[in-house]
Amino acid sequence: MTASAADALHTIIDLIRYGASRFNAAGLTFGHSHDNALDEATALVLHTLHLPPDLGPAYGQARLLPEEKQAILALIERRVVERVPVAYLTGEAWFAGLSFKTDARALVPRSPIAELIESGFEPWLAGREVYRALDLCTGSGCIAIAMAHYNPDWQVDGVDISDDALALAAENKARLLADNVTLLKSDLFTGLSGRHYDLIVTNPPYVTNAETDALPREYGYEPELGLRAGDDGLDLVLKILRDAPIHLSEDGLLICEVGESEQHLVRLLPEVDFAWIEFKVGQMGIFAVECRELIAHSARITELAASRP
Known part of the structure; x- marks a missing residue:
């Protein structure tokens, strides 16, 4: 992912959408707690931000700190490249x-x-x-x-x-x-x-x-x-x-x-x-x-x- 592309991602919703798109484009298999890309991306993003899984939609527009974004993007990359189940990435x-x-x-x-x-x-x-x-x-x-x-x-x-x-x-x-x-x-x-x-x-x-x-x-x-x-x-x-x-x-x-x-x-x-x-x-x-x-x-x-x- 280029730096300019990463700079275009700002909010929780941005990262969830990006993760789900990457997962679907990569043809990943879903079967470990979640059965679709969107739920997996949501779980990964919210866990990394230490937020509850039932976070209200109003928080979707909350902006991320640079270090928070980098932590999430690193896990998304591992999920795509290594095919590690999200549950193992988040623990x-x-x-x-x-x-x-x-x-x-x-x-x-x-x-x-x-x-x-x-x-x-x-x-x-x-x-x-x-x-x-x-x-x-x-x-x-x-x-x-x-x-x-x-x-x-x-x-x-x-x-x-x-x-x-x-x-x-x-x-x-x-x-x-x-x-x-x-x-x-x-x-x-x-x-x-x-x-x-x-x-x-x-x-x-x-x-x-x-x-x-x-x-x-x-x-x-x-x-x-x-x-x-x-x-x-x-x-x-x-x-x-x-x-x-x-x-x-x-x-x-x-x-x-x-x-x-x-x-x-x-x-x-x-x-x-x-x-x-x-x-x-x-x-x-x-x-x-x-x-x-x-x-x-x-x-x-x-x-x-x-x-x-």
């Missing part, structure tokens, strides 16, 4: 109305499960009491911490196999004062012997090998451990379905995200009554299933899980 992602620290130790928080948390998991819980909840494959801790934030009387465990992810989750736990969250290292359920839950929520790796290999450059900054899950994306999901009843209360509920691998799961287990959840924008590959339903079909689920590495 922040919003999830369920909360600000989480985010970096390459875990996936950028972006699951539609945030909408379920804010709605109290209704109507899926159907008013049943929850005393203990589990976030399996917690990553940055966003689901566990958000559940704990909105339900201070719940005791929530956040579990992951990655030491890096758990370290980031611990920072977010301290950041958001989530005293009712316990973070544990475990390979799925293997380290949770004797622990039982009324609700298990999980956003495990579910991207197929072919899809992982073809992901745009932006996703290469995220840990592959949080994405790749076999030829049909179900290597971990089938093990979760197999073992969840051991750790669920009798009328417990499992909520699991499988994304595009929904089609493969329905094909493998057509007899299981998965309730596919409708969100504001439609179905998003997330199901709810009762513990008793998993028990009823445990033989078939166990058979399928045994065939996975």
